[in-house]
Amino acid sequence: MTDSKDPNASWGMDAFLENLSRWERQYDARANQMMGTEVFSAWMNQMQQGQFLMQQAFSEFLGRQLANANLPSRDDVVRLSEMVRKLDRRVEGLEQKLDVLAAEQPAAKSRGKRKTQRPARTKRPASVLAAEAAAEQLAAEQAAAEQAAVERAAAEKAAAEKAAAKRGAAARSAARKKAAEKAAAEKAAAEKAADQAAVTSATTQTDVDALASTIERIDEVLADRAAEQALLKARERAAATSAPDETIKGAA
Amino acid sequence: MAEPLFDETSPSPAQLAAAYGANAARSLKALELETAPPAEVGSAPKELLYERGTLRLYHFLPQTDEVYRVPLLMVMATTNRGYLFDLMPGQSMMDVLVQAGFDVYMMDWAAPLPEERGLTLDDYTQDFIPTCIRKVQEHSGEEEVSLAGYCQGGVLSLIYAATHPDGPVKNLALFAVPYNQHGMKLARVWSDERFMDIDRMVDTYGVIPASVITRFFDMLRPAQRTASKLRLWAMNDSDDYVASHRVMERWGDEMLPLPGAYYRDCTKKLMWGNELFTGELVSGGVRADIANIKVPCLHAIAQHDHIVPFESSQPLIERIGSEDKEEVVLKGGHVSLIAGPRAARRMWPKLVDWLSERSY
Numbered sequence: 001m002t003d004s005k006d007p008n009a010s011w012g013m014d015a016f017l018e019n020l021s022r023w024e025r026q027y028d029a030r031a032n033q034m035m036g037t038e039v040f041s042a043w044m045n046q047m048q049q050g051q052f053l054m055q056q057a058f059s060e061f062l063g064r065q066l067a068n069a070n071l072p073s074r075d076d077v078v079r080l081s082e083m084v085r086k087l088d089r090r091v092e093g094l095e096q097k098l099d100v101l102a103a104e105q106p107a108a109k110s111r112g113k114r115k116t117q118r119p120a121r122t123k124r125p126a127s128v129l130a131a132e133a134a135a136e137q138l139a140a141e142q143a144a145a146e147q148a149a150v151e152r153a154a155a156e157k158a159a160a161e162k163a164a165a166k167r168g169a170a171a172r173s174a175a176r177k178k179a180a181e182k183a184a185a186e187k188a189a190a191e192k193a194a195d196q197a198a199v200t201s202a203t204t205q206t207d208v209d210a211l212a213s214t215i216e217r218i219d220e221v222l223a224d225r226a227a228e229q230a231l232l233k234a235r236e237r238a239a240a241t242s243a244p245d246e247t248i249k250g251a252a
Numbered sequence: 253m254a255e256p257l258f259d260e261t262s263p264s265p266a267q268l269a270a271a272y273g274a275n276a277a278r279s280l281k282a283l284e285l286e287t288a289p290p291a292e293v294g295s296a297p298k299e300l301l302y303e304r305g306t307l308r309l310y311h312f313l314p315q316t317d318e319v320y321r322v323p324l325l326m327v328m329a330t331t332n333r334g335y336l337f338d339l340m341p342g343q344s345m346m347d348v349l350v351q352a353g354f355d356v357y358m359m360d361w362a363a364p365l366p367e368e369r370g371l372t373l374d375d376y377t378q379d380f381i382p383t384c385i386r387k388v389q390e391h392s393g394e395e396e397v398s399l400a401g402y403c404q405g406g407v408l409s410l411i412y413a414a415t416h417p418d419g420p421v422k423n424l425a426l427f428a429v430p431y432n433q434h435g436m437k438l439a440r441v442w443s444d445e446r447f448m449d450i451d452r453m454v455d456t457y458g459v460i461p462a463s464v465i466t467r468f469f470d471m472l473r474p475a476q477r478t479a480s481k482l483r484l485w486a487m488n489d490s491d492d493y494v495a496s497h498r499v500m501e502r503w504g505d506e507m508l509p510l511p512g513a514y515y516r517d518c519t520k521k522l523m524w525g526n527e528l529f530t531g532e533l534v535s536g537g538v539r540a541d542i543a544n545i546k547v548p549c550l551h552a553i554a555q556h557d558h559i560v561p562f563e564s565s566q567p568l569i570e571r572i573g574s575e576d577k578e579e580v581v582l583k584g585g586h587v588s589l590i591a592g593p594r595a596a597r598r599m600w601p602k603l604v605d606w607l608s609e610r611s612y
């Protein structure tokens with residue numbers, strides 16, 4: 001058609017449409033101004049009254065002609081139609097009562113159920129869905145946070161327990177170590193004591209031996225002194241008797 | 253000195269030739285469109301749930317795996333066909349609502365039968381609407397129902413909600429509702445009780461012809477039809493414009509007749525007495541005071557509405573008893589508020605948002 005590529009085809013159309021709109025507005029405004037008066041209303045309704053009178057007269061005339069021709073008039077047809085409509089409404093009323101009765105029957109209730117698949121009446125507006133999604137997300141975040149807190153607490157507890165266990169183990173280990181060390185120390189001490197005891201024992205023996213040797217030397221010294229004294233005494237006695245000087249010297 | 257015949261703003265011969273050819277093509281296309289069969293409308297998949305005389309109740313088949321819990325019942329204006337809500341693919345409010353996950357029902361109207369001439373305003377508000385609500389409850393299995401009414405359909409919804417404050421209505425969405433009918437200046441003057449003999453009119457017609465309704469709307473914008481034809485001629489090279497224009501033109505041409513007694517009630521009680529606005533309207537033995545309405549309410553009104561002017565629709569939200577209430581003023585006119593590309597951009601997303609928050 002003319003929404004052709006040729007721009008010349010629509011030449012003058014914009015101006016035409018603009019003028020048309022202006023003319024329409026002005027015409028309507030003036031006509032409404034003129035028709036919006038009581039004078040116009042009185043004239044219009046008077047004309048209408050005349051039309052009604054003519055129509056009534058014509059209708060009566062036609063009705064008489066139809067009656068003369070033994071044909072049903074429009075009014076006859078309308079009356080007949082009204083009778084049919086009344087019957088129709090009575091049948092409809094009966095149908096409604098039957099529906100009510102049928103609905104009261106329990107067996108009929110299931111029979112009367114719609115068989116066709118119908119969409120679920122569960123749709124929700126986007127805003128509500130968004131709000132629900134946000135609430136769900138918030139709840140999920142809260143749940144996740146709670147879960148994380150629980151997990152963190154559990155982890156902390158576990159870590160604490162682990163640390164405690166570790167500390168216990170270390171303590172136990174330390175205790176064990178200490179005990180072992182103590183035992184070792186004790187053992188060492190015992191050994192040392194034993195050694196010391198042994199040393200002590202050895203020392204005692206040495207002392208005894210030394211004492212014994214001392215005693216022996218003392219005995220020897222004493223014996224020597226006794227021998228010297230006996231010699232002296234003999235020398236003294238010899239001196240006393242004849243040659244006491246030589247004997248005393250030899251004894252010494 | 254004489255003005256030159258041509259200046260730099262004058263069209264060149266090439267422009268003139270092209271414009272001449274284009275205009276000839278436009279004229280041929282316009283002729284073709286004039287003789288074309290009516291545009292296809294109302295293509296959204298739906299089922300007829302209930303039918304009684306002038307009343308039709310449709311269910312638009314859900315297109316989603318899950319739907320909002322509360323079903324939506326749309327009430328069309330009694331003067332027009334309900335396919336305004338479903339003009340064509342891409343311009344269908346029903347498609348948008350169904351795709352958004354709403355379970356949508358619609359009260360539509362056919363031309364009333366002659367024997368329905370005696371239907372009153374009460375029949376619409378105390379019989380048709382309650383019956384359709386019951387049908388929707390049965391069909392959906394849900395107790396609560398959202399009610400949405402356009403223009404006069406909004407008036408009916410408002411009267412029903414005001415007279416059933418403890419009823420099953422969960423939400424009330426209204427579009428361009430003529431609440432204060434004295435605010436409709438031209439309609440008020442034309443139906444002046446000093447000059448208009450409504451009883452004679454109803455007695456004569458029985459069912460008020462569609463031509464009377466069409467004339468009323470045409471008189472509000474006398475140049476509109478001519479301008480619309482010329483605009484179509486000028487823009488018929490745009491397939492989108494042509495498609496939109498054709499469905500809207502068809503809708504505008506298919507006005508509905510109205511039962512005489514209903515028309516009389518609307519004229520005497522709503523227009524002359526302005527009883528809905530004053531709170532004096534009694535429907536089904538109950539005073540229809542909109543202060544009784546406590547359910548959430550949205551009222552969308554058009555900034556340039558020539559049928560239901562601002563003064564007529566605007567006081568509604570102030571007087572309604574709901575605590576959760578909102579008025580939305582959108583650019584556009586009475587019809588473009590609810591249908592067409594502008595509505596698709598402005599009103600439908602607002603309705604979907606507002607309703608979805610309150611329908612689960």
